[in-house]
Amino acid sequence: MDNKEDLEITLIGTGTIGLSFAAFHLSHLSSPSQLTIYDTRPNLSQHIQETLPKFFNDRDAPLNITEINLATSLEGAVKSASIIQESGPENLDIKRKLWAEVERHAPKDALLWSSTSGIPASQQSQDMMDKARLLVVHPYNPPHIMPLLELVPSPSTSDAVIQRTKAFWEARNRTPIHIKRETTGFVANRLAFALLREAIHLVSEGVVSVSELDSIVENSMGPRWAVAGPFKSYHAGGGPAGLEGFFGNIGQTVQNCWDDAGRVDVGQGxxxxxxxxxxxxxxxxxxxxxxxxxxxxxxxxREEKEGAGDEK
Structure with a gap:
């Protein structure tokens, strides 16, 4: 890939998300030696050698995994890093202790990112001296492919950290969205889990099967939302009157569905x-x-949208 970068990036954690980010960063760095990975698992080298290549397709350039730095201590992993990205267990105590230690050893201007799915930066940074440094950068799985990064600051996170992070991802053709305030599950997961809850209800009630429901999504809102999100989609559905026209036409059906969903309790079992x-x-x-x-x-x-833009 063109425009390779000269950065020192440290990844903490080698689960699915951590290695997916490793695959992404490796495609943008000048050399694999600019990437450092830290994990406490005893078979780290073997794990990376067996798992990381699966994140690349056949058209990617051969990867020399042996050039990646495997750190044996957290201090050694972060001491010269430009960016430190954590994808460890979803455990608040672990993350609080981790960031306090990272802060002690990392360069003062290093960007500190957590890939958590739901633990706010304000909770993770409680033991840090400078809480302004930490930012949640929540990906959509798998992050080496999916463009979205939710940037979720705590009330203490500095605007400079947010802007530097946003510029980093935009330069790599990703879509970083600044989430204005902390909220449970952030935004993408809240939307996805709302649909999942209704899906569970419909299957539990015997309306459709698991595979039938998936087929409905894959052949309707899935491809539609890949082109335009719900607001834009339904705004278009309202014709010249836009979203207001859409609700004017079938607003009662929408409200009936909302009312029904509000009465649904998936409960136990x-x-x-x-x-x-x-x-x-x-x-x-x-x-x-x-x-x-x-x-x-x-x-x-991407090709179609760029082509449409060129025609304007």
């Missing part, structure tokens, strides 16, 4: 039936196929 159905219908999902299709969908959308 749904887990086993739905878990078993998903396992029976899907087994182990082929994430390689998922990634190939996702890349192609995003490429087509």
């Amino acid at each position: 749904w887990e086993k039936g739905i878990f078993d159905m998903a396992r029976s219908e899907y087994g182990t999902v082929d994430t390689e196929e998922r990634d190939i299709v996702t890349r192609r969908v995003l490429q087509v959308i």
Whole structure:
């Protein structure tokens, strides 16, 4: 890839998200030696050698994994880093202790990012001397493919950190969105989990099966929302009158659905039936196929939008 960067990036944690970020950063750095990875697992080298290559497709340049720095201590991992990105366990105590130690050893101008799915920066930074440094940078899985990064500051996070982080991702053709205040689950997951809750209800009530519901999403709102989000989609659906026209036409149906959803309590006992159905219908999902299709969908959308922009 062109425009390789000369940065020192440290990743903490080598789960799915951590290694996905590793794959992304490696495609933008001048050399794998600019990436340092720290994890307490005893078989770290073997784990990376066996797992990291799976995040690259056949068209990517060969990866020399041996050039990646594997740190044996947190101090050694962060002492010269420009960016420190944590993708560790979703455990507040672990993250609080981690960031306090990172702060003691990292350069004063290093960017400190947490990839947490739901623990706010204001809680993670409680033991830090300078709480202005920490920012949640929440990806959408898998982050080496998906463009979205939710930038979720605490009330203490400095604007300079937010702007530097936003500039970093925009320069790499990603879509960083500044979430204006901390809220449970941030934004993308709240939207996704609202749909998941309704999906669980519909399957539990015997309206559709797990695979049928997935097929409905994949063949309707999935591709639609890849082109335009819900506001833009329904604004277009209202014709010349826009979103107001849409609600004027079928607003009562929308309200009826909202009222019905408000009365729904998925309660207890749904887990086993739905878990078993998903396992029976899907087994182990082929994430390689998922990634190939996702890349192609995003490429087509990008090409079409850029083409439409050139025609204006």
